[in-house]
Amino acid sequence: MGKYLFIYFFTLLCSLTNLFSNDLRARGYSLIPAPQQTYIEDGDVRIDNNWGIENLIGSKSIALNRLIVGARELHNLDFNGNGTGKISLEIIKTPLFENLNAKRLNEAYQIKILPEKVKIVANAEAGIFYGVQSLLQLLKPVHGGVFEIPIGTINDWPDTELRVIHWDTKHHQDRVGTLKKYLDWAAFFKVNAVAFEIEDKYEFPRNPVIGAPGAFTKEEMIEVTSYALDRFIQLIPLIQAPSHMTYVLKHQEFEHLKADKESNYHICMCDEDAMALIFELYQDMIDATPGVEYFFVSTDEVYYAGICGKCEKEYNVENRSQTWVDYVNRVHEWMSRRNRKMLAWVEYPLLTEHITQLSSGIIDAIMTPGRDVEWIESENKAGIKQLSYSSMQGAEYLFPNYFPTRYRNRNTQGRLKDASTSIPRILEKGGRPIGTFAAAWDDSGLHSETFWLGWATVTQYGWSIGKPSLNQNISDFMNAFYGYESPNMVKIYRLIQEGARFYEDLWDKTESTERKYSYGSSKGKHSYPRTDLILDLPALPFKENKEANSTQHTFGKKYAEKINMALELRKKNDHLLDLLSHSISKVGRNRYNLEVFISIAYLERHVMDMIVDIARAEDYLVAAEKENNPQKVVNLMIEAYNVIDGIMEEEGKMWNNLVQVWEKSRYEKGRNTEGKNFVHIMDDVKDHFADRRRGLEFMMAPIERMDLGGWQEQLWEVIKEYSNKNNVKLTGIPEERLED
Known part of the structure; x- marks a missing residue:
């Protein structure tokens, strides 16, 4: 046992010195996990529907099923042709490789790629199964249902069990x-x-x-x-x-x-x-x-x-x-x-x-x-x-x-x-x-x-x-998960991560009004306050006990850095949404994954737009209080009102889409069923972001706390009071629809 451990760790030590891009990658092929050994020769083999399967492992094999189903689902290939090309699956008794324990040897495989034959051999069904997965990843589209793989040999096994x-x-x-x-x-x-x-x-x-x-x-x-x-x-x-x-x-x-x-x-x-x-x-x-x-x-x-x-x-x-x-x-x-x-x-x-x-x-x-x-x-x-x-x-x-x-x-x-x-x-x-x-x-x-x-x-x-x-x-992951013809995926990941960090860093943290003090932490039982995420909203104009022309850019000043960041990130978010819209029509697989990414990107965009637009609404209110013409004052306040209206309208569209997309793959969060209601009681120690609301709306909780709708109603009361006092007719307010 000690001998084999020494050989194993010596092999690992040698491998650590060789951070490499393997010869598969150099030839334009992807395989993840990367194989242990590759011996790639000049030339490629073309595979199409004329190829067949030489099955030496039994008709009920999951590896055989994976080859047939995977080729069809991933590549629209049916290996039932009568041509000379064959994919051979075979389990052999002689150990493929030395110094592997039984578990790792069972998962080892070898692929030999010849001009008219691809031979996958292993010592157990699991190894054949993994060899098939590797073959399915390697198939690179050329044109019209034709795929290429490189001539050579792949020897592969796991380092861990x-x-x-x-x-x-x-x-x-x-x-x-x-x-x-x-x-x-x-x-x-x-x-x-x-x-x-x-x-x-x-x-x-x-x-x-x-x-x-x-x-x-x-x-x-x-x-x-x-x-x-x-x-x-x-x-x-x-x-x-x-x-x-x-x-x-x-x-x-x-x-x-x-x-x-x-x-x-x-x-x-x-x-x-x-x-x-x-x-x-x-x-x-x-x-x-x-x-x-x-x-x-x-x-x-x-x-x-x-x-x-x-x-x-x-x-x-x-x-x-x-x-x-x-x-x-x-x-x-x-x-x-x-x-x-x-x-x-x-x-x-x-x-x-x-x-x-x-x-x-x-x-x-x-x-x-x-x-x-x-x-x-x-x-x-x-x-x-x-x-x-x-x-x-x-x-x-x-x-x-x-x-x-x-x-x-x-x-x-x-x-x-x-x-x-x-x-x-x-x-x-x-x-x-x-x-x-x-x-x-x-x-x-x-x-x-x-x-x-x-x-x-x-x-x-x-x-x-x-x-x-x-x-x-x-x-290699991007090629395997989305297909070889999947552009710009790394850029998409980086941009969506950047937008997510903006969303997370945007909010003020104030002492919670929603949750009681925590029971304790890893330091033991001790009470401490929790926090809520929120943004302060602008002051309203023409309020009692305010000096004339006293409305200032409180929101714009307090959040100036974040507003400027949002303005810059909106350009990147435009690019992100363009890339996602383009990629979802190009990827060969996992389009739903990109639907989820699009829903996240639109949520990120919403908070970027929101903070910029609230600052714009504040600009209208500051200008209104400085204006001497009553009609212009009302018009400016109505502009601010409509900006908030636009924020909430876009929020509704964005949110409805996100929920619809997410619930394609999961059930409604915190749902009730016939005869049983969900009990939503939060953890006394942990304060998970996802637990702050019963449903998916935990992502909207910081916006919900701001109560833009309530602030807008207060603004409407200011507008009505001012217009009545100054005999100004109200125009430009969206009419409430029956469906609202």
Whole structure:
């Protein structure tokens, strides 16, 4: 075993010195993850509908099905021709490559491309399946249903055995068809596990009150699980416990299980009824995911382990860590009896000196380069396996920070860069990662379509560690996900990210009038105020107790920098919308993804227009108070009124479109169903952006707080009062329509 580990890590070390753009890319072909070895010769092979399939693996093979269906869906190719060209699929017994453990060898494959034959061989069905996915990616359109691939040989295998992406559904529920589509695309990028953070989106037969209205049934979960397993993907249930349990503790039936009656965040870890409930949640998800080898026991941000009054030991740093260890070991034993390997967030409040108490075989899914050497050595000593953790989404609004940007008053190199170097940096510290975890949190309610570049990138660097260059990875993703004839996609991503950061940075943060003080944080139980996002609106003219001509550019002055930024970004947003409109008619696949991007771009545009137009309305009001001619005064105020009217009219159009687009792939957020109403009670510790409203309108909450409609009504009262006092006829106000 030691010999093979040495060879494995020596191979990794060699690969880290070679950040490369491979010879496939040099010839204009894309393949993600990038293969381990390519031997490309001069010349290309042309493939069309005259080609057929030489099937040596059985008619029921998922790899055969993927070749037939994938060729048709992605390329409009039917491999049922009578020509001499053949695609051969064969499983062989002799190991393709040396020094691979059984799991990695099962996923290895070889593609030999000859003038009249493409031969895909592997030692197992999974390897054939991945070889087919690679072939489907390589097919490059030439013209009229003809495609090219390069002559040569590709030898490929994964460097790690577990490549996990994260589906977090705490604030939304995807449709079953969407989940299946996502599994197909995950398999396309050679993902072999999904951590499905389910929260209340499952019916939980043993405790059905927990399941949200319309939550997935057991039959639906089994269906999706089977669909995943057919594609060599482990659908790993992830249950939040013992913290992040508002989805349970918000219900009256379980209030008595709180660790502290003041908070719905944490369940009492020293209450056997609470533990019994947690095990029932676990068992429900085991029953719903038959055939899966793993279970994710979250242990995420367990700030208050042992704070419960039923706990015998004093709540302090050491006992908090020990309570966490005892919980994890107990759950690990329970999972082992049910043949589930256990993933967990091995993190705070765990102390380094307690790590060696943990049960061997636990998989730490949150190993990062930031861990110190002592922590990593303690995990190795305890037999804790590790996944290299890269978060593609933390708390950003609208769109992830994939690329370098300034975020929350600091410069960041971007999440893609971090992901591309994570495993090498962990290895340098002595870590032994067996895979990757690509997190995509739902805290801010981003659409899952925004995560594909991140999911594919983390998987890329779990398949072939340290290579290729990040630029090649991004380009390969765009070609694979949208098709070779997909222009300007990198530019689109960068522009939409820039607009999202403007949206996020636009607002003032004021003490919340919507939420009570927080129960506490990672620093312990302590109360502190929450904040609301909002903008102040301009002062109204001709109000009582105001000096004559006193209306000033308060809005324009306070937000001058943001107004100027909006004016500049509108030009970029014009370009973004032009690129999106053009690209959606050109991409070969995933047009819905661009529909989602367009909806986000229009939301970004709306807030840019809004702040500029409110400043323009203020200009009219300032001019009105300085004007001596009563008719002109009224006309100016009516102009301001109409500007606000235009803002709200465009807002309605933009928002209706966004909701319509997003709900093509997901259910209405916070929906009721017949016989069951959604219970919307917010977390006492966390304050997720996506939880501030029951539905999707959380994205509009800052605008809603401004109450432009109320401000406009006040302006109308000023206009009427002034016109009556000065005998001025009102003209130019839009008439209310019946449909309004």
